[in-house]
Amino acid sequence: MPDLLLELFSEEIPARMQAGAARDLERLMVGALSDRGLLFEGIKAFAGPRRLTLAIAGLPAKQKDVREELKGPKVDAPAAAIDGFLKKTGLTREQLTVQSSPKGDVYIAIIAREGRETAIVLGEIIPEVMAKLPWPKSMRWKPGVTTRWVRPLHSILATFDGEVVPFSFAGVSSGRHARGHRFLSEGRIEARRFDDYEVALKKAHVILDAEERAAIIFEGVKSAAFVHGLELIPDEGLLAEVSGLAEWPVVYVGSIEDQFMDVPAEILQTSMRTHQKYFALRDPKTGRMANKFALVANMIAQDGGKEIVAGNERVLRARLSDAKFFWDEDRKHALASRVGALKGMVFHAKLGTQYERVERIEKLAGEIAAKIGADVEMARRAARLAKADLTTGVVGEFPELQGVMGRYYAIHDEENDDVADAIRDHYKPVGPSDAVPSHPVAIAVALADKLDALSGFFAAGEKPTGSGDPFALRRAALGVIRIILENGLRLSLMGSDDLLTFFSDRLKVVLKEKGTRHDLVDAIFSLGNEDDLVRLVARVEALQTFLKTDDGKNLLAGYKRAANILKVEEKKDSRTYISEVDEKLLPEAADKALHAALSKAIGAIGPKLDAEDFAGAMTEMAALRGPVDGFFEAVKVNADDPKLRENRLHMLAGLRAALHRVADFSKIEG
Numbered sequence: 001m002p003d004l005l006l007e008l009f010s011e012e013i014p015a016r017m018q019a020g021a022a023r024d025l026e027r028l029m030v031g032a033l034s035d036r037g038l039l040f041e042g043i044k045a046f047a048g049p050r051r052l053t054l055a056i057a058g059l060p061a062k063q064k065d066v067r068e069e070l071k072g073p074k075v076d077a078p079a080a081a082i083d084g085f086l087k088k089t090g091l092t093r094e095q096l097t098v099q100s101s102p103k104g105d106v107y108i109a110i111i112a113r114e115g116r117e118t119a120i121v122l123g124e125i126i127p128e129v130m131a132k133l134p135w136p137k138s139m140r141w142k143p144g145v146t147t148r149w150v151r152p153l154h155s156i157l158a159t160f161d162g163e164v165v166p167f168s169f170a171g172v173s174s175g176r177h178a179r180g181h182r183f184l185s186e187g188r189i190e191a192r193r194f195d196d197y198e199v200a201l202k203k204a205h206v207i208l209d210a211e212e213r214a215a216i217i218f219e220g221v222k223s224a225a226f227v228h229g230l231e232l233i234p235d236e237g238l239l240a241e242v243s244g245l246a247e248w249p250v251v252y253v254g255s256i257e258d259q260f261m262d263v264p265a266e267i268l269q270t271s272m273r274t275h276q277k278y279f280a281l282r283d284p285k286t287g288r289m290a291n292k293f294a295l296v297a298n299m300i301a302q303d304g305g306k307e308i309v310a311g312n313e314r315v316l317r318a319r320l321s322d323a324k325f326f327w328d329e330d331r332k333h334a335l336a337s338r339v340g341a342l343k344g345m346v347f348h349a350k351l352g353t354q355y356e357r358v359e360r361i362e363k364l365a366g367e368i369a370a371k372i373g374a375d376v377e378m379a380r381r382a383a384r385l386a387k388a389d390l391t392t393g394v395v396g397e398f399p400e401l402q403g404v405m406g407r408y409y410a411i412h413d414e415e416n417d418d419v420a421d422a423i424r425d426h427y428k429p430v431g432p433s434d435a436v437p438s439h440p441v442a443i444a445v446a447l448a449d450k451l452d453a454l455s456g457f458f459a460a461g462e463k464p465t466g467s468g469d470p471f472a473l474r475r476a477a478l479g480v481i482r483i484i485l486e487n488g489l490r491l492s493l494m495g496s497d498d499l500l501t502f503f504s505d506r507l508k509v510v511l512k513e514k515g516t517r518h519d520l521v522d523a524i525f526s527l528g529n530e531d532d533l534v535r536l537v538a539r540v541e542a543l544q545t546f547l548k549t550d551d552g553k554n555l556l557a558g559y560k561r562a563a564n565i566l567k568v569e570e571k572k573d574s575r576t577y578i579s580e581v582d583e584k585l586l587p588e589a590a591d592k593a594l595h596a597a598l599s600k601a602i603g604a605i606g607p608k609l610d611a612e613d614f615a616g617a618m619t620e621m622a623a624l625r626g627p628v629d630g631f632f633e634a635v636k637v638n639a640d641d642p643k644l645r646e647n648r649l650h651m652l653a654g655l656r657a658a659l660h661r662v663a664d665f666s667k668i669e670g
Helices: 015-035 079-089 118-132 194-203 210-227 236-242 265-276 306-330 335-344 354-372 376-385 393-397 404-412 417-425 440-459 473-486 497-513 518-525 533-547 550-573 589-610 614-622 625-634 642-660
Strands: 004-010 042-047 051-057 066-074 097-099 106-113 153-160 172-175 177-179 188-190 250-255 279-282 289-297 346-348
Touching: 004 118, 004 177, 004 194, 015 042, 015 051, 015 118, 015 236, 051 194, 066 079, 079 106, 118 153, 153 177, 177 194, 188 194, 210 236, 210 250, 210 289, 250 306, 265 279, 265 289, 265 306, 265 404, 289 306, 306 393, 335 354, 335 376, 335 404, 346 354, 354 376, 354 440, 376 417, 376 440, 404 417, 417 440, 440 473, 440 497, 473 497, 473 533, 497 518, 497 533, 518 533, 533 550, 533 614, 550 614, 550 625, 550 642, 589 614, 589 625, 589 642
Parallel strands: 153 172
Antiparallel strands: 004 051, 004 153, 042 051, 066 106, 097 106, 177 188, 250 289, 279 289
16 A cells, blocks of 8 residues: 655754654644545654654555435425535535435435545645644744744655655645755755655665664763763753754763862753753762763764864853852852842742742741651751752752752751751652652651642642643642652641642552552542541552452442442431441341441451551451341341331441441442
8 A cells, every 4th residue: 555755854943842743743644634534554753853754654545435324404394404404515405315204204415425546635634734733933934925834944755655745835845855964965865755765864864763863872972981981871851852953963072171070060960961962971980970071963073073072172161161150159158148038039929939938848847847756956947048049140040950059058058967968858859750858857848848839829729720730739749748658757638628639639649650549549538537648558558458358349349239228218218327226126137147247346447447457457347248248138128117127227327337437438439
C-alpha cells in the first residue's frame, strides 16, 4: 500500500517547541485521515532544528465508496422539516424513497459517494493540518500573507506513493525536494519515499530522529569526558534540549578558568546549562565538578574544534564572571540582614508579603518542631532565614537555586549546620524522584512551608481547578504526605474540610503508586476521625490484606447484603435501626450465633484499634464471616412477626456498626 512522506522545512524551530509540534502534527493528521475514512498501518513524526517530518505507511490508494441511508421526516411532515432534510442531504424530493414504519411512511435518503483518490484528499488535508498546528509562538514573514508559522517556512516536501501531492501553504508550493545541513551540504535533495529520504539526509549530515541525536550526544560526551579521566554529570533536560539544536551533533571539550572554581558548583553548572547549553563534568575520584565542560556543535571543524572551543571558552568566561560577581557581592551581606528586604516582595495579593509569610512559617515550624522532637529554636531560625536568599543576586539570576544558595550563605555566616541544611531542604521534595528531608529541623521547616501555602491559598479561594494548579498546591500536598509517611511522623492534619479532602485525593495518588486501592482510602477517611496519615495507611494496608482473604471477601458480601436490606427497610419505616437487640427475641440458633459473635467482636475490635493492632482487628472481623453466612442462610430477616423483624434489623444494624468501627464498608467496591 502507498506511503506518505511530508517534510516542513523552515528557519530554526526553538528546541522547546519541537517535540510538541511533532506530536501535534501526528495527532492532527490521524484525526483528519480518520474523518475521511482513510486508515493506515503506521505513523511517525520527527522534529529537528529546521524541519518537521511525518511518515505514514500503508495508506489506501483511494477512499472506499460510501453508501448510507438517512431516515428523514414523515411524508406528511411540515414542509419546513422536509426542506431542512433535503438541504442536509443535498437531494431533491424526487430522489428520496419512502419507507413504511409503525408510525407511518417516512422519507429515506440513500446517499452514495464514490471514494476519491487519496492523493487528492491529502492535498486538502495537509494545508488544513498545517494551519491548525498550535505553536506556542508563531509569526508572519511575507508581506501580504496572513498565514503564520513558527519561523519563516522555506519548502514543503510532500509525496504519496512517490509522486508529489500538489498544494500550497503560505505561498510555498509542495514538491519532492529537501535540504540537508546548512553548512555541511550543498544543493537540494530529491526524495520520493521515507527510506530514501532518511538515507539522503544522513549523507547530507542531518540526523532525522531526535532520539538518535540524543544518543549520539550522550555517548559523545561520555567518551570525550573519559579521555580526560572525567564523567558526565547527568542532565536529561539539557540532553533533550541540545538534541533539538544540532542536526549533526559533534562534541568538544573546553576548560573553565581556575579563577571560577571557588564559585559553588551549582552556580557554575546552572550558568553553563541556562546560558550556553554546556554539559558539566566531574572527577569520579572526588565527586566534585571538574574544570572542564562539554559542548555540542552543529559542525565538523577542520581544525579539530580548536576555534570552536576557544570561542566558547571566551563566551563562558564572560558568563561566569557575572556569576562570580553576584556570588562575591552576595556574601558581603549576612543572610539574616536580608530578611527585612522581604517586606518589599509580594508573595500573593491576598496573602501578603514574603516577610509576612516568613513570620507565619517561623511560628508554624516551631510548633511542628515541638511535636516531632526537633530543636524548636533551630527550626524557627531556619524558617526565619529560609526565604532570605530570594533577595540575592545569584537567585535573582538563577531562581532555580533558591534554597541551595541560602545554605551556602548560611554556612558563610557561620549559622548552625542543621539550620543551613534546613534552608536548602525546605523546598523538598520538588518532584516524585526527589528525596524528602530527613533531619528533624529540615522536616519542621519543609512541612511549615508547604502547610502555610496550602492553608493560605485554600482560605484565599485559590484552590486548584481541573488541570490548573498555578501555585503548585498538588505538589505541596504530595510533599507533605511523603514527608510524613517516609519519616513515620505521628502528626494530625488540620484544616478545612476542603483541604482535608484535597489531602485525601493526593494520598490516593501516593497509595495508588504502591498498588493500594483508592476505595479503601475513602473507606477509612469517611469515618471522619482519622487524620494521622501513618495510622491511616496502616489501617488501609491491613484492610486491603484482609479483603484479599476468603473471609474478607465473604464478609464484605454479607455486609453489602445487610446494608441493602437496611437501606430499603429504613426508608420504608422512616427510621434508623441502631442495634438495640432484644435477646429474648432470638428464636433461631443462627440468630443467637450472630448476636454472640457481634457482641464479642464489638467488645474486641475497639481495644485492637486503640492499640493500633489493625491486623488483630481484622482477625476479630474475620470471626464474623461464619455467623453472618449462617444467619442469611437460615433466617428470614423480614419475618411476619413485626417484633422479630425489628429485632433482626437491629442485629444487621449491629453488624453495620461493628464493621464501621474499622472502615466505612459502604465505600468499598466489589
